[in-house]
Amino acid sequence: MTEPLVALDQLTVAFDGRPIVDRVSLTLHRGDIITVIGPNGAGKTTLIKAILGIQKVTSGSVTLSDRLTVGYVPQHLNLETTLPLSVRRFMSLSGRRLQECQAALDKTGVGHLMDSSIHHLSGGERQRLLLARALARKPDLLVLDEPAQGVDINGQAALYDLIRQLRDDLHCGVIMISHDLHLVMAATDKVICLNQHVCCSGYPADISHDPAFIETFGQPVAESLAVYHHHHNHHHDLHGDVVDKERHHDHKECGHAHH
Amino acid sequence: MPIIDAVLDDFFWRALIGGLGVALVAGPLGCFVVWRRMAYFGDTLAHSALLGIALSFLISVPLNVGVIITCVVLAIALVLFSRSRTLATDTLLGILAHSALAIGLVTLSFMPDVRVDLTGLLFGDLLAMSRHDLLWIYGGAAVILVLLATLWRGLLMSTIHEELARVEGIPVERLRLVLMLMFSLVIAVAMKIVGVLLITALLIIPAATARRLAHSPEHMTLLAMVFGFVAVGGGLSLSWHLDTPAGPSVVVTAFSVFLLIYGSARQARSLTRTFRCGQHWSKV
Numbered sequence: 415m416t417e418p419l420v421a422l423d424q425l426t427v428a429f430d431g432r433p434i435v436d437r438v439s440l441t442l443h444r445g446d447i448i449t450v451i452g453p454n455g456a457g458k459t460t461l462i463k464a465i466l467g468i469q470k471v472t473s474g475s476v477t478l479s480d481r482l483t484v485g486y487v488p489q490h491l492n493l494e495t496t497l498p499l500s501v502r503r504f505m506s507l508s509g510r511r512l513q514e515c516q517a518a519l520d521k522t523g524v525g526h527l528m529d530s531s532i533h534h535l536s537g538g539e540r541q542r543l544l545l546a547r548a549l550a551r552k553p554d555l556l557v558l559d560e561p562a563q564g565v566d567i568n569g570q571a572a573l574y575d576l577i578r579q580l581r582d583d584l585h586c587g588v589i590m591i592s593h594d595l596h597l598v599m600a601a602t603d604k605v606i607c608l609n610q611h612v613c614c615s616g617y618p619a620d621i622s623h624d625p626a627f628i629e630t631f632g633q634p635v636a637e638s639l640a641v642y643h644h645h646h647n648h649h650h651d652l653h654g655d656v657v658d659k660e661r662h663h664d665h666k667e668c669g670h671a672h673h
Numbered sequence: 674m675p676i677i678d679a680v681l682d683d684f685f686w687r688a689l690i691g692g693l694g695v696a697l698v699a700g701p702l703g704c705f706v707v708w709r710r711m712a713y714f715g716d717t718l719a720h721s722a723l724l725g726i727a728l729s730f731l732i733s734v735p736l737n738v739g740v741i742i743t744c745v746v747l748a749i750a751l752v753l754f755s756r757s758r759t760l761a762t763d764t765l766l767g768i769l770a771h772s773a774l775a776i777g778l779v780t781l782s783f784m785p786d787v788r789v790d791l792t793g794l795l796f797g798d799l800l801a802m803s804r805h806d807l808l809w810i811y812g813g814a815a816v817i818l819v820l821l822a823t824l825w826r827g828l829l830m831s832t833i834h835e836e837l838a839r840v841e842g843i844p845v846e847r848l849r850l851v852l853m854l855m856f857s858l859v860i861a862v863a864m865k866i867v868g869v870l871l872i873t874a875l876l877i878i879p880a881a882t883a884r885r886l887a888h889s890p891e892h893m894t895l896l897a898m899v900f901g902f903v904a905v906g907g908g909l910s911l912s913w914h915l916d917t918p919a920g921p922s923v924v925v926t927a928f929s930v931f932l933l934i935y936g937s938a939r940q941a942r943s944l945t946r947t948f949r950c951g952q953h954w955s956k957v
Contacts, residue, residue, distance in 0.1 A: 468839045486840040493833065497708045498887045507830050508841070531888075551841070 417479055418443050419555050419587040420465060424474035427460050434460045436611040437474065444554070447581055447588040449598045452608035453630065458591045459489070461608065462557055465589065478555075485548030485586075487558040491532070491540050499532045501543060510550045518549040522576065537564025541573070549580065556580070558590035562597075570594055595631070687802040688866065688919065689909050694810040695863045695875070696901030698817045701894040702859055703880035703901075705852060708832050708890075712877055713763060714751065717770035718853075719860050719872040721747045723777030726794060730787045731780065737809050737861045744857030747773065752849065774869075797868035797920025799912050810862045817855050824848060829890055866905075867920035878927040879904060882934050903930055 418441040427435040435457040442448055450458045463469035465476055466486060478484075493499060501524075505515035519525040522542040527535065535543060541561055548556060561577065562570040574597050581588050592598045598605060606615040613626040621627050680686045706715050722740045729739025751769065755762050781789060793801055821828070831838040831845045839845050863872050879900035880893070887893035907930075908923030915922075 463836075466836075466840050468836055484840055486837055488834060488837055491834060494708050494710070496881070496884050497833065498884065498889055498893055499833065500889065503889055504833070507826060507833070509826065547837075557840075 416443060419479050419482060420589070421477040422465070422474070423477070425464060425471060425476060426473045427457070427464055427469060428472040433610060435464065438608070438612055440606065442587045442589055444585055444587050445581065447578065447603040448606060449604070450589065450591045450606050450608050451595060451598060456609045458608055459559055462559060462589060462591060466557060482555055483551055483553050485551050485553030485556045487544045487548050487556070487561050489559040489563065491544055493532055495533060501527050501530050501532060504532055504543070505547060505550060508547055508550045515550050518546040521549060521580070522546040538566070538569055541565055552584065554586050556586050556588045558588070560591050560593060562592065562594055570597055681804055684800050684802065685909070685913050687804065687807060688799045689906065691802045691807050691810050692866050692905035692909055692923070693902055694807070694814050695859070695866055696879070696905045697898055698814045698859050699863060699875050700879055700898030700901045701821055702817070702855055703876035704883070704890070704894050704897050705828070705832065706876045707880045707884070712873060713766045715856060715873045715876055717751065717766045717773070718744045718748060718856055719869045720770040721773035722860050722864050722869045723794060724773045724780070726789070727777045727780035730784055740861040740864065741857050744860055745854060748853035748857060752853070793868070794864065795868045795870050796918045797866050797871065797923070799909060799919040801865045806865055813858045813862045817858060820851060820855060824851060828852065867923050871920040871924050874924040874927065875901065875904065878924070878931050882931045885934050900927065900930055
C-alpha cells in the first residue's frame with residue numbers, strides 16, 4: 415500500500431489536563447473519504463485542527479506525508495463588514511492564477527459570483543466559496559469542518575456529491591466533520607464516531623448497528639439510519655432545482671417512511 | 674536648495690510636511706486597526722507613549738527611541754497576557770492604557786528639572802516639529818510602507834481568516850508582531866503632531882470614512898491616505914488661522930469629512946432609490 419497522507423498515532427489533545435481528543439489513531443490514504451461524526455464537544459474540530467497543525471498536540475503524533483498541499487474549508491467565514499472584499503479578491507489571495515480561481519468557482523457552482531461582494535453571499539454560497547478557495551490550491555488533502563452548514567437539505571446532498579466527485583477528480587484524501595448523519599451514512603466511505611476517543615469506526619452500514627454508536631446517538635437515531643438507505647428518483651442541482659426530466663415525482667413512491 | 678530651506682525654516686510648513694508623512698502611513702495602518710478591531714489596542718499603545726517619554730528622560734535616550742521601545746514592550750506584554758485569558762481583553766487594555774498614562778504623568782512630575790510641554794504631548798503641537806522630526810517621520814514612513822508592500826498578502830489573509838491563513842503557511846504570529854512594531858513606530862512619529870490622546874483618531878477616522886466608498890481592501894487604504902491628508906491639511910490650517918490646538922483641529926477636520934461622506938452617501942442612495950421608484954412608476 416502507498417504511504418498514507420495522514421497518520422495519527424495515539425493523538426491526544428488536552429485542555430487543563432482534561433483530554434478533548436483521547437488517543438486517536440487513524441490513517442488516511444489518497445482517495446479515502448473519512449467522515450468524523452459525534453456529539454457536540456466530542457473534540458471533532460480539535461481533532462482536525464491538530465491534523466492541520468493549528469492546534470498543539472499534548473501527546474501522540476500527527477504525521478503528514480511530504481510536500482502535502484492542504485485545502486481547508488473552515489466552519490465559518492465571519493468577515494468584518496468593515497473590510498470590503500469581493501469574491502475575486504478573496505480567491506486571488508490564494509496566490510493562484512485567475513483562471514484556476516474561476517475554474518474552482520465553476521466547479522463548486524458559484525462561478526457567476528466572481529464579482530460579487532463576499533458580504534452579500536448567502537450561507538450556502540459562502541460554503542461553496544470556501545470550498546472553491548480550497549480547491550484552487552489543488553490540494554492533496556481536503557479538510558472540511560461541517561461543509562454543509564447553512565445549506566438547505568437538497569443542497570447538502572449536492573454538496574456531499576460534489577465532495578465525492580472532487581475526490582475522484584483530484585484523487586485527494588478527504589477528511590470532514592459532519593452533523594448530517596443521514597447524508598453521511600448514505601454517502602461516505604468510512605465513518606469515525608468520536609466522543610473524545612474513537613468510539614467506533616467503519617463503513618456506514620456496519621457502524622449503525624454498533625452498540626457504541628447506538629449508545630452515543632441513541633436507539634431512535636440508529637434505527638432511523640438503518641432504514642435510511644434509499645435513493646431519490648430525481649436529483650437537484652446546486653441551486654436546488656430538480657434536474658431530472660421526470661417531472662412527476664411523488665414521495666409516496668419512495669417506499670420508505672420519512673422521519 | 675534655498676527654496677526647500679525657506680520652506681523648512683517655516684514651522685507651519687514643517688508641521689504640514691510632517692503631518693502628511695504621518696497620514697501616509699496612518700491610512701493603511703488605520704485600516705488594519707479597523708479591520709482587526711484593534712481601536713482600543715491602538716489607544717493603549719498610544720497612552721503608553723507618555724510612559725515612554727518619561728522613561729526616555731529618566732535614562733536620557735532620544736524621545737522617539739524611548740517611545741518605540743516602550744510601545745513594543747507593552748504590545749508584546751499585551752499579546753502574552755491576552756493569551757492567558759484570565760481577564761477579558763478590553764478590561765486588560767483598560768487597565769494597561771490608563772496605568773501607563775498615569776505612571777508616565779507621575780514619573781514626569783518627579784522630574785522638576787525636566788520641562789516638558791504636557792499639553793503639547795497630549796494634544797499635539799504645531800510648533801514642535803523640528804527638521805530632525807521630519808527625518809524620523811519620513812524614515813519611519815518608508816520602513817512601514819516597504820513592510821506593508823512586501824507583507825501585504827499575508828497581512829490581509831491573516832486578517833480575513835487567521836486559521837485559513839495558518840493552514841496556508843502564512844506566519845500569522847510573526848506578522849502580528851510586525852504589525853505591532855509598525856503601530857509603535859507610527860505612534861512615536863505621530864505623537865508630536867496630534868498628541869498621544871488623539872493618535873487613534875487619526876488612525877481610525879480616515880479609515881472608517883474610506884470604508885464608505887471603498888470596493889477593495891487596497892482601494893480602502895488609498896482612500897484612507899487621502900482622507901488623512903485632508904484631515905492633516907485642513908486641521909493644521911485651522912490651527913494656524915484660529916490658533917486652535919493642532920491635534921484636536923486635525924481630528925475635528927477628520928470627523929467633519931467623515932460626517933460629510935456618510936451624509937452624502939446616504940443622500941446619494943436615497944436619490945437613487947427615488948430615481949428607481951420613478952422608473953418603476955413610469956413603466957406602470
